[in-house]
Amino acid sequence: MKKLINNPTYVVEEMIEGYVKAHPNHVRQLEENARSLVTAKETREGKVGVLIGGGSGHEPAFMGYVGDGMADGVAVGNIFASPPPDPILEATKVIDKGEGVVYIYGNYAGDLMNFGMAAELADLESGIKVGTVIVTDDVASAPKEEMEKRRGIAGEFFITKAAGAASAKGFNFDDVIRVTQKANDYTRTMGVGLSPCSLPQTGQPSFILEDNEMEIGLGHHGEPGIEKGELQPADQVVDRLVQDILADMPVESGEKVAVLVNGLGSTTRMELYIMFRRVDQILSEKGIVIHRSYVGDYSTSLEMGGASITIMKLDEELAELVDYPADCPMYVQK
Amino acid sequence: MKMTADVFKNFLANVVTMVEEQKDYLCELDRKLGDGDHGVTMSIGWQAVNEKLNGELKDEEDCGKIAILTGRTFLSAVGSSVGPLYATGFMRGAKAFQGKSEVTDEDLKDFWVAFVEGIKERGKAEVGDKTMVDTLQPTLESLQANFAISNDFEVAFTEAVAAGKAGMESTKELLSKRGRSSRLGERSLGTIDPGAMSAYLILETFLTTIKSTQTA
Numbered sequence: 001m002k003k004l005i006n007n008p009t010y011v012v013e014e015m016i017e018g019y020v021k022a023h024p025n026h027v028r029q030l031e032e033n034a035r036s037l038v039t040a041k042e043t044r045e046g047k048v049g050v051l052i053g054g055g056s057g058h059e060p061a062f063m064g065y066v067g068d069g070m071a072d073g074v075a076v077g078n079i080f081a082s083p084p085p086d087p088i089l090e091a092t093k094v095i096d097k098g099e100g101v102v103y104i105y106g107n108y109a110g111d112l113m114n115f116g117m118a119a120e121l122a123d124l125e126s127g128i129k130v131g132t133v134i135v136t137d138d139v140a141s142a143p144k145e146e147m148e149k150r151r152g153i154a155g156e157f158f159i160t161k162a163a164g165a166a167s168a169k170g171f172n173f174d175d176v177i178r179v180t181q182k183a184n185d186y187t188r189t190m191g192v193g194l195s196p197c198s199l200p201q202t203g204q205p206s207f208i209l210e211d212n213e214m215e216i217g218l219g220h221h222g223e224p225g226i227e228k229g230e231l232q233p234a235d236q237v238v239d240r241l242v243q244d245i246l247a248d249m250p251v252e253s254g255e256k257v258a259v260l261v262n263g264l265g266s267t268t269r270m271e272l273y274i275m276f277r278r279v280d281q282i283l284s285e286k287g288i289v290i291h292r293s294y295v296g297d298y299s300t301s302l303e304m305g306g307a308s309i310t311i312m313k314l315d316e317e318l319a320e321l322v323d324y325p326a327d328c329p330m331y332v333q334k
Numbered sequence: 335m336k337m338t339a340d341v342f343k344n345f346l347a348n349v350v351t352m353v354e355e356q357k358d359y360l361c362e363l364d365r366k367l368g369d370g371d372h373g374v375t376m377s378i379g380w381q382a383v384n385e386k387l388n389g390e391l392k393d394e395e396d397c398g399k400i401a402i403l404t405g406r407t408f409l410s411a412v413g414s415s416v417g418p419l420y421a422t423g424f425m426r427g428a429k430a431f432q433g434k435s436e437v438t439d440e441d442l443k444d445f446w447v448a449f450v451e452g453i454k455e456r457g458k459a460e461v462g463d464k465t466m467v468d469t470l471q472p473t474l475e476s477l478q479a480n481f482a483i484s485n486d487f488e489v490a491f492t493e494a495v496a497a498g499k500a501g502m503e504s505t506k507e508l509l510s511k512r513g514r515s516s517r518l519g520e521r522s523l524g525t526i527d528p529g530a531m532s533a534y535l536i537l538e539t540f541l542t543t544i545k546s547t548q549t550a
Contacts, residue, residue, distance in 0.1 A: 009378075078378065080369050081414035109513045110415035113456060117418060201374040202361050221369045223514050224521065 001198040001205070001303070008200040012056045012078055019063060023329035026067050030094060035087035038073040038094050039066055048167045048176045049073065049101035051091055052160055054111060055080040057197075058220065061156065061299040064330025070164035071104075075118075079199055079302075080221045082110035088118035093126055100129035100173045102180060104160055106152025107136045131173065133180040135159050137189040137310065139248045140217025140226050153220045154262040154299040155187040158312045158322070165324035183318060188249045189260075190241040191308030193218030193225065197265060197301050206304070216240060220264065220301045220308075234271065238278035241309045246286075251313050253287030258294070258322050260310040265300040267307050272296065275307055292322050298331075335488055336436045337544060339395045343387055345543040346404060350384040352539050353377050356532070363528035367515040372528040375412050379420070382411035398432035401425070401445070415513060416529065419453050419466070426452030439487035443477060446491070450474040461501075463511040464522065466533035473498035473537055488544060495534075495541045502526065502534040 005011050013034065020029045020037065030036040043049070052062045053075035063074045073091035077083035082105075092101050103119060105111045112134070119130040136147060137155030162183035166176045193215045196205035206222030209215060214232065217225030232240075251257060261276045263269075276295050283290055291314055299308075314322060326333045353360075353376045360373030386407050394400050405424030409417040430444035431437055437445070450470045459465040461472075476497035480490035503526065510522035 077413045078375070080371065081375060081412065082417075084410050084413035084417050086410050108415075109457070110413060110417070113415060113418035114413050199369065199371050199374065202370055204361070204365060204370055206365070206369050219514070221514060223368075224518055 001203055003200055005200055011200045012076065015056065015059075016063070016076060019329070026327075026329045027063070030090050033087040033090040035076045035083055036073065036091040036094075037063055037066055037076065038091055039068070041068070043072055043095065043097055045097050046099050047072075047097045048099045048171065048173050049092070049095035049097065050104065050160070050163045050167050050176070051075070051088065051095060051101050052104050052156075053077065053083050053088060053115070054105055055082060055221075057302045058299050060297065060330030065157070065160050065164075065328050067326065067328030067331075069168050069324050069326035069333070070328050070331070071160055072167075079201070082108065082114045085114050085118040085121060088115055089121050089125075092118065092122045092128055092130065096126070096128045100131060102163055102167070102173075102176050103130060103132045104135060104156065104163055104180060106156060107134045107150060108152070129173065131177040133159065133163070133177065133184055135184055137184065137187045138217075138219065139188050139190045139244055141219065141223075144248055151219055151223070153189050153191060154260060154308045155184075155189040155310045155312070157260060157262075157294075157298045158187050158258060158310060159183045161326065162318060162321045164326065165321035168324065169321075179317060179321060183312065183321075186249070186313040186315075186318060187310060188245040189308050189310040190216070190244050191218055191220065191225075191264070191306060192216050192237050192241065193222070193264070193304060193306040194231065195266065195305030196222055197304040199302075214306070218306065220299065220304075222301065222304065234274045235278045238275050238309065239282065242279060242282050242311070245309065245311050249311070249313060251286070251288050251311070254289065256289045256291040256314040256319055257283065258292045258312045258314060259283070259290050260294040260298060262294075262299055262308045262310065263297040264304040264306045264308070265297065266303045266305045269296065272307055275309070279309060291319055335439055335486075335544070337397075337442060337547075339397050339400060339435050341543065341547045342397050342400055342431075342437075343391060344547070345540050346383060346400070347387055348539045348543050349536055350380045350387070352535055353380045353532070356535060360528050360532055363526055363531060366525040367510060367518065367522055367528065369514070372416075372532065375414050375416055376532055379408040379412040379417065382407050395435040396432070397434050397437050398428045401428035401431055415457070419457050422452040422456040423449040439481075439485060442487040443481045443490065446477055446494075447474060457512070459512050462508060464505045464508040464515070464527045464530070465512055466527070466529040468505045468508070468527065469498045469502040469530045469533040469537070472501035491541055491544075495537050498534050498537050502530045505530045
């Protein structure tokens, strides 16, 4: 796989360097740890901190979501690998404004251990209260009875959005945790993979699919899905994904949702809009109201081909949080 | 036997070399089970340890401090899931070495017992889950049993590494139950777990390091 990089060993450092230089009004890098980025604006005392993080290679997730109305800080890991506790801890100390910090991350073994250690250290070393919401939106990754085993994928965008808005609106610690957890409980995602990505350091494909094949339910690091088969037209793929999502989380006629059609890296906007068109048709038929829609690359897997569909069911509170403005380097909502 | 701080540092340097040599192989194993980066991850971590060996640790004589810094350095460089696991192993093991520039058979046994116990506690994997624990647990059991009989670390550890090797090889026939590969189901059969392999290679490197020191 051809890539425009220098030394594969330094891709993450060089990416962060460019990111910080490009967006000085939005983010700043901490001297204490080069992998810790926080919002450039001084956040107000008493604001509950929102900290996100995870492996690199998912841009704009996660560092692209630091800014007003979203996360206050991010810890950046190696490619597809959880950040260690250090950068998490350093960012925690900076964004804590006396009311604690909420960690949001995907349900992966590495993230659970590293963020877990950071949370313990934050409490032990600095007496900072840390709450955690683990994102588990990927319907395909475990059956409903084992929901706690599900992976976190593109839906983390909505969960971060809800948390960031709640914190910006001045919710207290317990309420930020409560709505963030509710956002996770109300969010479902399913993806389809068409072609693999390759890690810069190895250049090898992360999985093998023939030219005419697709895989339903693929994870965003290339983890296998639930079904491999012949590539279907976009409408049929969308039908399948939306059907599985709604079977898992029923939405009644008249209820509101937010929808995200997310590209995994190399899928064109054309394809994503063709998919969104179908999502809109299906939901309209069911009388489900699309309150807000998002189409584009929100959580990618390097240059992987494919897309995911996320539906977040909205009650009044979540709808208000989704509507709240945000201003981040890689995502703006007015 | 006695192991000096220099021998301990030799072991760590030998791991650095071993990981570079096995990097591609470990990635290849991982491509079948995960995202194919296990060799890269180990290399990033051990290269960071190598820098410390040539810097901060160059004149360090306290085996406990060497172990702690090794764990912390590895963790800070990689994160991931192997970061906290090896960091916990080295930091728990460090207790047996604390304040000692030369460690005894008993200390060495205690180091590896605490090392494995720490990893098990952190990762919560069981034997049969197709992880590094499939290598480490049989090593631990064999080491404890054989050391109780001989009180000779090298003799007991030789047996223990053989038990670890059998455990590592057994992962070929196991279904993945933890981590990202846990959803592969049947497709995880037939491949040795890369984490079990690298754990075995580290143990083997420790054995060859102390053996070459003994005969030298």
